[in-house]
Amino acid sequence: MATQAITSDNFETVLKNNHIVLIDFWATWCPPCRAFGPIFEKSSEQHTDMVFGKVDIDQSRDLAVSLQIQAVPTLMIVKDGVVVYKQAGALRPSDLEDLIAKVSA
Numbered sequence: 001m002a003t004q005a006i007t008s009d010n011f012e013t014v015l016k017n018n019h020i021v022l023i024d025f026w027a028t029w030c031p032p033c034r035a036f037g038p039i040f041e042k043s044s045e046q047h048t049d050m051v052f053g054k055v056d057i058d059q060s061r062d063l064a065v066s067l068q069i070q071a072v073p074t075l076m077i078v079k080d081g082v083v084v085y086k087q088a089g090a091l092r093p094s095d096l097e098d099l100i101a102k103v104s105a
Contacts, residue, residue, distance in 0.1 A: 003044050006053035008063045015078050020050040020103060025064060025074040027057050033073045036090035040075075043096050050100070077103050 024040045026033035044052035057064040071088035
């Protein structure tokens with residue numbers, strides 16, 4: 001499954017209706033975000049049992065503020081409605097896959 005846009009309007013619904021949701025908080029002006037984007041997209045194609053969402057912090061500023069996103073990129077992982085991971089910084093492909101394996105276990 002390809003990534004999907006997450007906004008303030010659909011955030012709660014996406015979390016409520018899915019077992020595991022990975023969310024990439026990003027911005028168009030952020031070079032590390034542009035580097036991490038393809039890694040996140042490729043991983044979404046390999047893990048079709050999870051939802052991979054992207055939040056453009058400039059388009060959904062209220063959501064980013066409410067979730068206390070202070071730097072981009074920030075990856076947040078929600079499992080069964082509970083935030084199990086939230087950290088700023090771009091990940092290498094192998095680190096993202098390791099994290100997904102841990103969350104899936």
